[in-house]
Amino acid sequence: MKPVIALVGRPNVGKSTLFNRLTKTRDAIVADFPGLTRDRHYGNARLGKREFIVIDTGGFEPDAGSGIFKEMAKQTQQAVAESDVVVFVLDARGGLSAQDHDIANYLRRLNKPTLLVANKAEGMKEGSQLVEFYELGLGDVLPVSAAHGQGVRPMLEAALDKL
Ligand code: GDP
Numbered sequence: 001m002k003p004v005i006a007l008v009g010r011p012n013v014g015k016s017t018l019f020n021r022l023t024k025t026r027d028a029i030v031a032d033f034p035g036l037t038r039d040r041h042y043g044n045a046r047l048g049k050r051e052f053i054v055i056d057t058g059g060f061e062p063d064a065g066s067g068i069f070k071e072m073a074k075q076t077q078q079a080v081a082e083s084d085v086v087v088f089v090l091d092a093r094g095g096l097s098a099q100d101h102d103i104a105n106y107l108r109r110l111n112k113p114t115l116l117v118a119n120k121a122e123g124m125k126e127g128s129q130l131v132e133f134y135e136l137g138l139g140d141v142l143p144v145s146a147a148h149g150q151g152v153r154p155m156l157e158a159a160l161d162k163l
């Protein structure tokens with residue numbers, strides 16, 4: 001069985017962009033509209049000879065009776081349950097939000113290796129804006145730019161190291 005990495009995080013942080021970068025496909029729907037991806041997407045990825053599966057999350061049916069946030073939470077929980085490692089994606093530019101805290105609280109209770117990454121970090125001074133993310137109590141946070149490909153390889157190495 002290939003290891004499975006789940007990308008979780010609130011809408012618009014760049015999960016689908018990271019998914020596309022990792023799987024080198026445009027399978028996931030990348031949009032300027034939070035949460036447009038309708039379903040979880042699975043993709044194959046590799047780091048050198050190591051192959052793994054990536055799950056993109058955050059999709060929901062816009063008119064789901066249960067409401068957007070409930071559906072997102074369900075999606076996240078299902079993806080996390082299916083995964084061996086969770087990559088929790090944050091927005092290095094947008095900073096922490098209440099939703100980030102909710103996701104962190106959920107992840108902290110699980111016995112699942114978790115890696116924090118701060119996306120959209122291109123052009124940012126090394127580390128300076130990442131201090132606040134330590135507040136989540138989930139350890140180190142790695143800066144990445146899914147759009148530009150920066151930091152993606154070290155991120156993958158760190159994620160696979162947690163297996
Ligand atoms: P998702 O909702 O978490 O799946 O986020 P998306 O992948 O759909 O991206 C949301 C928005 O953030 C889009 O406008 C992307 O172009 C933008 N975005 C994604 N990655 C980066 C990045 O590394 N840097 C910057 N500046 N923008 C990004």
Ligand code: MG
Pocket residue numbers: 015016017028029030035036037057058059
């Ligand atoms: Mg998405």
